[in-house]
Amino acid sequence: MTSALSLRPVSRAEHLAFVGSRPSVSHMQLPSWGEVKPDWEAESLGWFDEEGRVVGAGLVLLRAVPRVKRYLAYLPEGPAIDWHDPEPERWLGPLLAYLKGRGAFAVKMGPPVVVRRWSAEAVKEAIADPAARRLRDVPETSYEAGAAGLADRLRRAGWRQAAPGGEAGFAAGQPRYVFQVPFAGRSLDEIHRGLNQQWRRNVKKAEKAGVKVVQGGYDDLPAFYGLYTETAERDRFIARPLSYFQRMWTALTAEHPDRMRLYLAQHDGDLLAAATMLTVGDHVWYSYGASTGRKREVQPNNAMQWRMMCDAHDLGAAVYDFRGITDTLEESDHLLGLLRFKVGTGGEAVEYLGEWDFPLNKLLHKAFGLYMARR
Template sequence: MSLCVRSISRDEHLAFVEGRPSVSHLQIPSWGDVKPDWRAGSLGWTDGAGVLVGAGLVLLRPLPRLRRYLAYLPEGPVVDWHAPDLAERWLTPMLAHLKERGAFSVKMGPPVVVRRWSADAVKAAVADPDLHRLGDVEPTSYEQGARDVADRLHRAGWRQAERGGEDGFAAGQPRHVFQVPFAGRSLDDVRSGLNQQWRRNIKKAENAGVKVVRGGAEDLPVFYGLYTETAERDRFVPRPLSYFQRMWSALNAERPDRMRLYLAHHDGEVLAAATMLTVGEHVWYSYGASTGRRREVQPNNAMQWRMMTDAYEQGAAVYDLRGITDTLDESDHLLGLLRFKAGTGGQAVEYLGEWDFPLDKLLHRALHLYLGRR
């Protein structure tokens, strides 16, 4: 029997999220407040007894000059992805509900892990000139059932989305991330898992007098100054300061300490800063920023270790460093970031990626033509 999909209140949605050990920070009610260019709503799946068994944050973006919407569920929804009747029981009623609300296309990101690579496997792959992408590397482990989920989606008419940016219609979240598992490990185990260079850099920062402190909303402009410097150095378009101020207000209003800010000081100057997000037992290093000055005192390693320590002490099961490149090409400027994250001794993780379902094929095709012109 299919489940019923209906709009639910923020309180219902939040209660469902907080009853689970891990839900993406992009699937909590307050994330909709961070995205003012989208119209946000909460969906709920209920069984025959009216019990809420699934939930999702949906973001609706209008097609220019039309009252039709792209419906986007980033890293969600939170449903039983491994159910054998996934399409019929869970996804078909969701599509019907969204079509009634004016959606012409639906994009979602199943939080389903496909493969994992250990830090040692990543390090060896980066050093091998014959390997060009992480996907070419034999994984350390496969997740059982991921291929079945992909097959069910294909059979139901879903298609894997092409990679895009995060703005406008080209919504997209990283398919490859780097995570440090904490569950079942002591903090000493986590520290021992850092590579030798990381441990040396943390010690160097301590000896140099680097101090990592938590900041508040009033420190966001300091973070932002470093962030814009980072954007220029790493060649990406920065978000405005108001985006981070909105994140701080919205996320911490929903749950105190949902978002934290860390600042690495040295000789009276802030050299690095980063934001950290927490939902249940999952903690994310969200945005990082640093100056090119005094890099020899290793503020980034010191800051990350403080964040990892705090995450561990608050009961995190995983520390998530978010997106990594899947290219192993030495000419790619993002390869250095992959090396940095691999130094934590965690795992490179591949998710199933984002999937599209065109409810109106003509408008869906027009959307892709519009994106192509942009």
């Protein structure tokens, strides 16, 4: 018989100690992430086995419903538990019971479980195929059999899978489709050879043109932000305020001095591109990127990304994560160009299990959904 697990709040130190015992967890499951989200109440939770050892941890964010003292409980890209356990109820049962006691009317989580992968070549062929409308409809290069079983068990237990959305990498919540470059066991030369011809040419072109990529700091965030708002207008997304990035920097670097980095690509004194990079264990994320429409011919974005990839390799990264991609393959999609850019690195498109909801109070859950839809 499988032993029971208990759950209770844990200290920041206990939470970080567990994170340090694993190869990596999402940056959104760190204690510091709660400080980045001041509109949410944050709490660290720990799972304990019968011998009192911490065997899982998660950051839960609690958002109060207007005029009602009830909460939406959210574990973005988490929790960090054993998702291969054939009995996920051992983990999720105590979580639901605790959060119900905290006044939650619904729980949302994002299991960090991979379902399918597509090689760069497979994605490239899909983009070129006029019959291919969405990545999810294209045959995968590899498939994680256990993910389907987990999804079935979650459904049977009452969890509901959130729809992927039209722009799956960029919709509300966390991206279901991402693009990653595997680094484990590969030399930097091998990673460079994995770039397509256009990428290698652009990196060389930037170097010959004199593009300089440097690391910035907190004081450089306003300069990054200027490019970021220009990018938001051009690519049609809603920009976060500068204070969000300042909170990110302060919270994450206080937790670990190298948790967050800022990179700036310059040419003859002009700032042309900038990006943030996050590191937890052996997983490195390209987090937010920004660029100007000026001087695109000197290829600052390729230069900046290659410098970030080199530094990630030096840090011992097992994977360089480009984060969200669109699931849509149609030429009319304004995000297709970004997908093409990422595919040029020779990595792979990855589909995660997506986000799941458990309504603890079905009436309030439905009302909250209607409220969010009207916003």
